[in-house]
Amino acid sequence: MKLNFKSIAFCLSIIGFSHANAQINLGDKALGALQSGVASLTFSNEDAAKLSKEAVDKMDKENKVADAKDGYTLRLNRIFGKHASENGLALNYKVYLTKDINAFATADGSVRVYSGLMDIMDDNQLLAVIGHEIGHVANEDTKDGMKAALRKDALIGAVSSQSDKIAKLTDSQLGQLGSAMVDSKHSRKQETEADTFSYNFMKKHGYDVNAVESAFALLAAQSGGTSADFLTKMMSSHPDPKDRAENAKKRAIKDGLYKAYTQKTINNKATVTKTPAKKKVVKKKK
Numbered sequence: 001m002k003l004n005f006k007s008i009a010f011c012l013s014i015i016g017f018s019h020a021n022a023q024i025n026l027g028d029k030a031l032g033a034l035q036s037g038v039a040s041l042t043f044s045n046e047d048a049a050k051l052s053k054e055a056v057d058k059m060d061k062e063n064k065v066a067d068a069k070d071g072y073t074l075r076l077n078r079i080f081g082k083h084a085s086e087n088g089l090a091l092n093y094k095v096y097l098t099k100d101i102n103a104f105a106t107a108d109g110s111v112r113v114y115s116g117l118m119d120i121m122d123d124n125q126l127l128a129v130i131g132h133e134i135g136h137v138a139n140e141d142t143k144d145g146m147k148a149a150l151r152k153d154a155l156i157g158a159v160s161s162q163s164d165k166i167a168k169l170t171d172s173q174l175g176q177l178g179s180a181m182v183d184s185k186h187s188r189k190q191e192t193e194a195d196t197f198s199y200n201f202m203k204k205h206g207y208d209v210n211a212v213e214s215a216f217a218l219l220a221a222q223s224g225g226t227s228a229d230f231l232t233k234m235m236s237s238h239p240d241p242k243d244r245a246e247n248a249k250k251r252a253i254k255d256g257l258y259k260a261y262t263q264k265t266i267n268n269k270a271t272v273t274k275t276p277a278k279k280k281v282v283k284k285k286k
Contacts (some may be wrong), residue, residue: 010012014137041250049106050108051177052108052110052181053107053108055174055177056110056178057113057177058099059178059182060170062095062175063097063098064098065094065095066097069270069271070097070270071271072095072115072118073095075118075267075268076093076095076113076118078123079126080093080111080127081186082236083134083205086134086201087134087138089110089138091110091111092109093110093112094110094112094113095112095118096112096114096115097115098115099115101114101219101222103117103129103130103133104133105130105137106181107137111133113126115268118266118268119268120218121215122264122265124202124207124208124211124264125214125218125263127202127207127211128198128202128207128212131199131201131202131212132194132195132197132198133194134201135194135195135196135201136186136190136194139190141186141190141194148180148185149155150177190279192244195212195247195248198210198212199251208235209228209251209255210249210252210257210258210259210260210261212245212248212251213246213248213261214245214263216235216241216248217241217273219241220240220241251280260270
């Protein structure tokens with residue numbers, strides 16, 4: 001399915017955001033009025049893409065981004081560069097240098113992968129996660145996600161204007177929107193559909209589809225770690241990663257492609273250290 005860029009809107013991560021976000025405590029009456037305002041706002045997919053780009057630009061300035069020569073960037077270029085125009089969508093991608101385990105994509109085509117995720121997943125597993133993110137975009141999980149982000153930090157009034165255009169947000173409001181976007185949630189149905197897209201993405205490009213099951217199993221295993229707040233959030237609002245892993249396994253079995261996945265070597269270094277070749281010992285003739 002070829003995507004029309006203008007139809008693309010907001011895409012969230014399958015894995016949560018570990019930083020605390022500012023919360024605004026609203027009374028029931030005020031919240032009801034706010035939700036009504038969100039529902040009635042004339043808010044196009046182009047508006048969602050525009051606001052997404054502005055918020056991501058803000059996040060890029062506030063996060064430590066791996067430079068062009070960094071090993072994480074070189075690795076992401078190697079495994080994902082060929083998919084920068086997947087389904088006709090112009091994607092731009094960067095690595096945030098942080099131990100947090102996360103990845104997200106937005107309406108403007110921005111894909112951000114956290115180095116913490118790259119530290120625990122091999123190339124195929126990472127592609128499965130990124131494929132899932134592209135799936136949210138391809139499946140047009142759009143204005144609802146952005147509206148939820150706007151509603152979360154009471155920004156709906158800020159973007160509303162008397163004209164037919166979305167009002168420009170302040171620097172502070174863009175920061176709020178960025179946090180709300182990354183922390184927003186998709187429905188279980190949307191997540192399941194994005195999982196299916198990920199599997200089909202892997203199959204289409206000849207990657208090992210069993211990495212999809214492995215990636216979810218790996219996330220489930222992180223629940224015992226100290227940096228697993230993202231998993232608690234994911235399991236409370238998304239299909240259980242163990243179930244998602246099992247569903248991916250069933251698809252592979254049905255396609256006759258199932259084989260227990262063995263994680264490959266993970267290398268995020270800028271240079272690859274080669275093992276010196278052993279010198280061939282030539283025996284002298286007596």
